[in-house]
Amino acid sequence: MRTTAKEYRRVHHHYLKGSLFCGACHAGRLTQRMIMQETTNRHGTTYLYFVCQGRKKEGTCDTPHINVARLEDAVEEHYARIRFAPAFMAEVRGYLAEAIGKSEASARLLHQQLTSELTALDAKEENLLDLAADGEMPQGRIKLKLREIEARRRKLQSRLSDTSTELSDAARLVDLALTLLEDPQALYLRSNDIQRRLLNQAIFHALFVEEDKITGHTLKEPFASLKAIEAIRLDDRAAHEAAPRGPEGLTRFVEGAGDEDGIDNRPGVHTPQNANANRALPLTGKGSTWLFTLQDLLLGTGSVPGCSGSGMVGDTGFEPVTSSV
Numbered sequence: 001m002r003t004t005a006k007e008y009r010r011v012h013h014h015y016l017k018g019s020l021f022c023g024a025c026h027a028g029r030l031t032q033r034m035i036m037q038e039t040t041n042r043h044g045t046t047y048l049y050f051v052c053q054g055r056k057k058e059g060t061c062d063t064p065h066i067n068v069a070r071l072e073d074a075v076e077e078h079y080a081r082i083r084f085a086p087a088f089m090a091e092v093r094g095y096l097a098e099a100i101g102k103s104e105a106s107a108r109l110l111h112q113q114l115t116s117e118l119t120a121l122d123a124k125e126e127n128l129l130d131l132a133a134d135g136e137m138p139q140g141r142i143k144l145k146l147r148e149i150e151a152r153r154r155k156l157q158s159r160l161s162d163t164s165t166e167l168s169d170a171a172r173l174v175d176l177a178l179t180l181l182e183d184p185q186a187l188y189l190r191s192n193d194i195q196r197r198l199l200n201q202a203i204f205h206a207l208f209v210e211e212d213k214i215t216g217h218t219l220k221e222p223f224a225s226l227k228a229i230e231a232i233r234l235d236d237r238a239a240h241e242a243a244p245r246g247p248e249g250l251t252r253f254v255e256g257a258g259d260e261d262g263i264d265n266r267p268g269v270h271t272p273q274n275a276n277a278n279r280a281l282p283l284t285g286k287g288s289t290w291l292f293t294l295q296d297l298l299l300g301t302g303s304v305p306g307c308s309g310s311g312m313v314g315d316t317g318f319e320p321v322t323s324s325v
Contacts, residue, residue, distance in 0.1 A: 014048070015197035016071060016207075022052040023208035023215045024063050030054065032061060034209055036068070050209070063210070070212040075200075078207065078214040079185040082223075088230050089178050095294060096171045114160045118153065125149050177222045229294050 020034035032054040040046045048068040054061035128145050131137045180187065180203070188199055200207070205218040219227060 014068065015193045015200065016050075016068075016075060019200040019204055019207050020050060020071065020209050021206045022054060022061060022063055023210035025052060025054050025061055026206075026208050026216075030060075034066075034071075037065065039065075066209065066212050071209065071214075074209075074212055074214045075207065076185065076188060078217070079188045082181055082203070082217070082219075082227075083184050084178060084181045084226070084230060088233055089182060091233070092178060092226075092229075092294065093175065096175060100171055111160065114156050118156050118160070121149050121153050121156070174222055174226065177226055181223065181226075 014036060017036060018033070022030075022032040022034055025032040032052050034050040035053050035056060037049050037051050037056065038046055039049060049065040050068060050071055051065045052061040052063045055063055125146065128137075128142050128149075132139065132142045180199075184199075184203075188196060191199060203220060203223055205220055207214050208216040218224070
């Protein structure tokens with residue numbers, strides 16, 4: 001049987017199976033999984049290793065066998081590199097709250113408009129029935145008008161019953177992704193093996209292995225898009241920091257630029273400097289490319305460069321782990 005990451009469970013049960021790929025083969029534009037192999041020495045002691053499928057079955061790779069315990073440690077270490085910067089999370093959540101507020105206001109206005117139009121249709125129908133009773137209009141024409149009113153009423157009622165939850169659902173998905181990668185290493189360390197499998201399959205398409213290190217990864221959505229947006233935001237900040245400075249050492253005005261927050265926003269790096277300088281870059285102007293990309297993500301246009309993938313969670317679902325081991 002295969003799971004969402006296409007790993008077999010028939011022989012060796014391990015939470016990393018199906019998530020690890022050979023980094024050397026990947027560099028050569030080949031896709032080869034790391035598969036498990038059991039070895040028993042002359043004393044009867046059994047060891048588990050991961051080995052490149054290309055080496056095991058095809059003889060096309062010289063990547064050595066890697067002890068399972070070493071790769072477990074390597075994946076634990078790698079989780080520290082995928083966290084979102086706190087400043088970026090705060091900005092995205094602020095935008096989500098604003099976007100949801102505007103969406104709800106628009107929904108309320110639309111509800112009022114549709115309700116008013118339905119009331120007007122009811123009044124129009126009443127007038128037609130009165131005309132029919134008085135014999136002031138041909139019956140055929142009255143029936144036609146009544147059918148038109150009924151068709152319009154069905155359309156309006158359908159729109160009225162549509163709660164238009166697409167934006168709020170997308171916002172909840174983005175917020176869940178932010179929560180999972182707020183401190184992913186701590187989350188991973190306190191997870192059991194089943195939860196670790198779920199995390200690996202929810203977040204990664206692939207983890208690339210070279211020697212006993214995780215040297216790279218590909219992310220699933222929406223993590224891939226959010227990381228791309230965070231990189232755009234980092235570029236915005238770098239451009240702001242490189243802006244010309246006046247004689248007093250202050251950054252000259254650049255359209256769309258704001259004050260740095262003093263935090264290194266590279267994923268997994270947290271070195272606060274100038275802790276009181278916590279004002280974020282503005283949401284508009286030349287520094288707002290990240291915001292437009294976030295809007296694309298929420299609207300589902302899939303226009304984030306270099307990002308594609310399936311949904312974040314498989315059929316089994318996943319909730320953030322709150323228990324400790």
